[in-house]
Amino acid sequence: MSELDQVGPRLRAVRKARGWTLDDLAKRARVSPSTLSRLESGKRQATLELLLPLTRQLGIRVDDLLPDEARDPRVRRPEIREHGHIVAPLTLEDSPVQTFKVTYPGGAALPELRTHDGFEWLYVLAGKLRLRLGDQDLVLTRGEAAEFDTRVPHSLSADGAKPAQIISIFNTEGARIHTHLTDAVLDPTEQ
Structure with missing residues (x-):
């Protein structure tokens, strides 16, 4: 699963954590519920124009919808x-x-x-x-x-x-x- 493929499910998780329905967030962000549904299910490509009003209403950054960069967990610091x-x-x-x-x-x-x-x-x-x-x-x-x-x-x-x-x-x-x-x-x- 690519980073962009994870945006929709992460958006859905944040929305649900707020206790909001699709209609609640769509109305607040002034997008159609079907557009939001397609975005969350991965059937619509995430664009900045679409994500900005949604993230503003949710009180998060666009970066919060992207997975953390995988880093090497090994500790390699000198003695x-x-x-x-x-x-x-x-x-x-x-x-x-x-x-x-x-x-x-x-x-x-x-x-x-x-x-x-x-x-x-x-x-x-x-x-x-x-x-x-x-x-x-x-x-x-x-x-x-x-x-x-x-x-x-x-x-x-x-x-x-x-x-x-x-x-x-x-x-x-x-x-x-x-x-x-x-x-x-x-x-x-x-x-």
């Missing part, structure tokens, strides 16, 4: 490697929520506590993760998860000599800050 840290993006750049696999090197000192706008959820895949969150000093092991408001002072590092590997999920603001590396260590709390 960031610096100072023993590895940050591997697991979502597309324009995703509303960003997910990363982060490896913290073993034996690294816990960075100083930082705050920033955002929210984080994390899951420990391997090793032990030290999470300093406000007054709490926690060690999370494989299979444990944590979620927190990043406006609370916090810091993350591997606990012990072995690396820690986690999956981190951030809102947009948190992702922007968490993907920048500092001079000495991955500082997931400040750019």
Whole structure:
């Protein structure tokens, strides 16, 4: 089915979602009900002249009647490697929520506590993760998860000599800050 072949069925779906009959939309857009019926069933070619009054009445754009361009769903973003840290993006750049696999090197000192706008959820895949969150000093092991408001002072590092590997999920603001590396260590709390 071509893109233009999908215009009629999509138009019908929008009309029905509004609870309008063929006659309702035809009257509002000043086209004949038979023309609208033929357009929706694919028996009439969609033209801009015909679509503009219909889409205006429905409160949509002509583009809304066209299918989204198929895009490659695979994530092919490069890993960031610096100072023993590895940050591997697991979502597309324009995703509303960003997910990363982060490896913290073993034996690294816990960075100083930082705050920033955002929210984080994390899951420990391997090793032990030290999470300093406000007054709490926690060690999370494989299979444990944590979620927190990043406006609370916090810091993350591997606990012990072995690396820690986690999956981190951030809102947009948190992702922007968490993907920048500092001079000495991955500082997931400040750019």
